[in-house]
Amino acid sequence: MNYYVLTLFPEMIENGMNTSIVGRAIAKGYLSLTTVNIRDYSVTGNGRIDDYPYGGGAGMVMQAEPVCRAYEDLIGRIGKRPRVVYLTPQGRVFSQQMARELAREEDLIFLCGHYEGVDERVLEEIATDFVSIGDYVLTGGELPAMVMMDSVARMVPGVLSNQESGQNESFQDGLLEYPQYSRPEEWRGKLVPQVLLSGHHGNVDRWRRDQSLLRTLRSRPELLERAALDKKDRKYLQSLLEEGQETALTDDEKSFLAKLLAI
Numbered sequence: 446m447n448y449y450v451l452t453l454f455p456e457m458i459e460n461g462m463n464t465s466i467v468g469r470a471i472a473k474g475y476l477s478l479t480t481v482n483i484r485d486y487s488v489t490g491n492g493r494i495d496d497y498p499y500g501g502g503a504g505m506v507m508q509a510e511p512v513c514r515a516y517e518d519l520i521g522r523i524g525k526r527p528r529v530v531y532l533t534p535q536g537r538v539f540s541q542q543m544a545r546e547l548a549r550e551e552d553l554i555f556l557c558g559h560y561e562g563v564d565e566r567v568l569e570e571i572a573t574d575f576v577s578i579g580d581y582v583l584t585g586g587e588l589p590a591m592v593m594m595d596s597v598a599r600m601v602p603g604v605l606s607n608q609e610s611g612q613n614e615s616f617q618d619g620l621l622e623y624p625q626y627s628r629p630e631e632w633r634g635k636l637v638p639q640v641l642l643s644g645h646h647g648n649v650d651r652w653r654r655d656q657s658l659l660r661t662l663r664s665r666p667e668l669l670e671r672a673a674l675d676k677k678d679r680k681y682l683q684s685l686l687e688e689g690q691e692t693a694l695t696d697d698e699k700s701f702l703a704k705l706l707a708i
């Protein structure tokens with residue numbers, strides 16, 4: 446997977462990406478990263494790439510021409526026209542499914558805006574995908590681009606070791622991940638759940654599945670509506686509605702669950 450990033454802050458992208466698992470994958474050649482500084486394509490001679498918005502209003506707008514020149518120079522060098530992801534809170538919300546889909550591409554270009562955004566005309570010309578990472582506002586597209594590149598990278602063969610490979614992780618089967626424990630067996634008076642020490646793999650798997658169901662119910666109940674629940678899952682969820690449960694549910698959780706199980 447080859448990543449290309451059009452940005453005013455290439456050092457931010459490089460510092461972030463050349464670290465940890467993604468950094469290792471770049472060093473080993475499973476991923477490549479090329480940044481392009483849009484400021485190098487200023488057309489005014491003084492390095493300016495922004496100007497006032499037509500129609501007035503706060504902030505500045507990144508001009509079409511420097512962005513377009515940065516893009517054209519890049520595609521000239523790589524000799525193809527990959528998808529161009531423009532990071533914007535007005536885009537489709539990023540998801541694991543989008544990450545899986547983008548991981549099938551050989552090359553991806555990310556265009557990071559700043560200030561109040563980028564002149565619409567160049568977006569019409571070059572952007573193929575408009576993506577947001579959630580409903581909050583950030584100062585620029587660099588962090589969202591890095592979020593997307595990190596998540597896509599995990600699905601590129603070779604990037605994760607077998608140990609790190611994400612078979613059992615959150616969202617794989619539409620549920621949140623179960624809790625994890627490591628040594629020591631007792632930490633500040635808190636014990637590791639007994640079942641995990643039992644060596645009984647069937648019981649461990651069932652406990653983990655139940656914990657995933659419970660966590661999903663508590664933090665992201667809407668995910669349960671889409672998850673594939675089997676008979677044992679439903680039986681566990683049903684048991685949560687019974688009296689004297691140690692995992693006492695709130696009234697909201699109970700009524701959500703009752704409705705879910707009635708379907």
Ligand code: 6GU
Binds near residue numbers: 589
């Ligand atoms: Cl993609 N960009 C910016 N500036 N803010 C955001 C975002 C993107 N996604 C959520 N907030």
